Amino acid sequence: MSEGTDDKTAAAGGTPAATDQGGGPAAGRRQRIGSLLGSVGGQNLSLIGALVLVLALFGWLNPAYLTWANIKVIGDAVTISGLLALVQTVVIICGALDISVGSQVGMASVVSAMVFTSTGGSALLGIAAALGAGLLAGLLNGAVIVFGRVNPVIATLATLAAYKGVAQLLSKGAAQGYVSNDDVFVFLANGSIAGIPVLLWVLAAATLAIHLLLKSTDIGRNIYAIGGNDTAARLAGININKYLIAVYGLAGVVAAVAGVLLTARTGFGHPVSGSEGLELKAITAAALGGCLLAGGKGGVGGTLLAITLLGALDNGLTVQGVNPFWQNVAQGALLVVAVVIQKRRAGERAVGLPT
Numbered sequence: 625m626s627e628g629t630d631d632k633t634a635a636a637g638g639t640p641a642a643t644d645q646g647g648g649p650a651a652g653r654r655q656r657i658g659s660l661l662g663s664v665g666g667q668n669l670s671l672i673g674a675l676v677l678v679l680a681l682f683g684w685l686n687p688a689y690l691t692w693a694n695i696k697v698i699g700d701a702v703t704i705s706g707l708l709a710l711v712q713t714v715v716i717i718c719g720a721l722d723i724s725v726g727s728q729v730g731m732a733s734v735v736s737a738m739v740f741t742s743t744g745g746s747a748l749l750g751i752a753a754a755l756g757a758g759l760l761a762g763l764l765n766g767a768v769i770v771f772g773r774v775n776p777v778i779a780t781l782a783t784l785a786a787y788k789g790v791a792q793l794l795s796k797g798a799a800q801g802y803v804s805n806d807d808v809f810v811f812l813a814n815g816s817i818a819g820i821p822v823l824l825w826v827l828a829a830a831t832l833a834i835h836l837l838l839k840s841t842d843i844g845r846n847i848y849a850i851g852g853n854d855t856a857a858r859l860a861g862i863n864i865n866k867y868l869i870a871v872y873g874l875a876g877v878v879a880a881v882a883g884v885l886l887t888a889r890t891g892f893g894h895p896v897s898g899s900e901g902l903e904l905k906a907i908t909a910a911a912l913g914g915c916l917l918a919g920g921k922g923g924v925g926g927t928l929l930a931i932t933l934l935g936a937l938d939n940g941l942t943v944q945g946v947n948p949f950w951q952n953v954a955q956g957a958l959l960v961v962a963v964v965i966q967k968r969r970a971g972e973r974a975v976g977l978p979t
Contacts, residue, residue, distance in 0.1 A: 667914040671929040675936060682940030689943050696821060700889065702935035703823040704729070704882045708902050709909035709931045710834050710924055711878040716910050717838070718871045719851035719919025720776040724765060725879045726902035727787035730895050732758045732883025734791045737801030737893025740809075747808035754880045754887075761787055762876020766869030784903065791895035804891035813888035823885060830878065835924045847871065851919025901952070908955050909934055911962035934958070 683690040708725045715722045732754040740750030761783070768779045794800075803809040815822040838844035849857040850864055858864055882902075887893050911917060912933070913926030938951050 668926050668929055671912065671926060671933055675929065675933045678933060678936050678940060682936070682943065685940075686943050689940060694939065694943070698932075698935050698939045699821060699824050701939065702931055703827045704885055704889075705902055705905045705909070705935070706827050706928065706931045707830055707878050707882045707885075708906035709913075709927050710830055711875045712903075712906040713910045713913065713915055713922050713924055713927045714834060714838065714847065715871055715875055716907075716915045716917060717851045717919060717922045718847045718867065719854060720769070720868060720871070721780065721907070721917075722765065722872065722875050723777065723780040723903050723907075724761070724783040724787055725875060725906060726899045726904075727784050727791065728758055728761050728876055728879035729883040729886060729902055730899035731761065731787045731791040731794075732880035733887045733899065734795045734800055734893040734895050736884050736887045737799075737803055738794065740803055740806070741801040745806060747803070747806050750803075750887075751808075751884050754884050755877055756880075758876040758878075758880025758883065759873055760876070762873040762879070763869060765876070766872035769872070770865045770868055788896060795893065795895045797895060799890075799892035799894055799897075801887075801893050802891060803887055809888040809891075812885060813891075823889075826881070826885065830881070831924050831928055838923065843867075848920055851916075851921070853920070904952075904955055904959070905931070905934060908959040908962070911959055917963065 679690065688694060708729070712722060712725065735757045736750040736754035738750075739753040740747055743749045765780055765783055768774050768783070769776050772779070804813075812822055812826075817825055838847065846857065846862050846867060849860065849862060850867055854864055883899070886899060909931040910922065910927050912930035913922065913928070915922030915927065934955065937954060941951055941954070942948065
């Protein structure tokens, strides 16, 4: 009896073993695929799917849309807004918001062109002056928020108007300077390295630098901690005020880089044209990319995908001859959709309605 039982047990034990052997490779593949999809993230997969759909749709409507020349146009257009979206991601993760980045771009653009002209054509001095102006603007934002105890939205809404006014005062409301005869600005606007435009190299370098800052340094971990729970971060010994000022300073510098690139692309310093509305696009891209607007969650990968999606959509609408005002409608709608999805995932109840 015992012997028969042992035989049955052995047989029963042999069956799962055979099943494991037969299903092992398939299970391993499923596990690897699951791990890959998990590393990419559901949010990013949705963005990739939407991007592929947009490219396929407009490519079908107009074959010229998917040509290398038009893809370069999309890449050039995405660079400036992409830089702002990346640094807006850092600000949002820290639990804040910067609505003034578009005006900072315009101010830096004017400063770079005017200093370039006044120094007899020194591109390096023009770029340095723009970066300095951006840093000061960002630090001022942080100081108003920290020492004035002003809500970040209100503070940067005020400086949105103020920096735009400074740019208009400096330029008397008109485009300034002419930089298209300078080798440095021409290289930034039209140059390429290994066949890839310099503008995209700048965006790639900024993406890598910010990704490493957030994911591979104590500074990045502290930024996530502040946005996730500022009280716990303070009790853990993190100097929140210092981090807020530094984050806004970083936003100012990156906005200034975008302003320099705007000057290089257009050949002039523009106080408003080319920079107005960039703040909305940056915030929309960060939200679509998975940044929790309450802070503490997000990353540059999703933001980069989102800004590419917005750029592809804007260009497709332009190629099809759609009224450009519809681009603003689309951006606003996408921002609302992103926030609604965040609220649903967080399980928050509707305002004014019973749970």
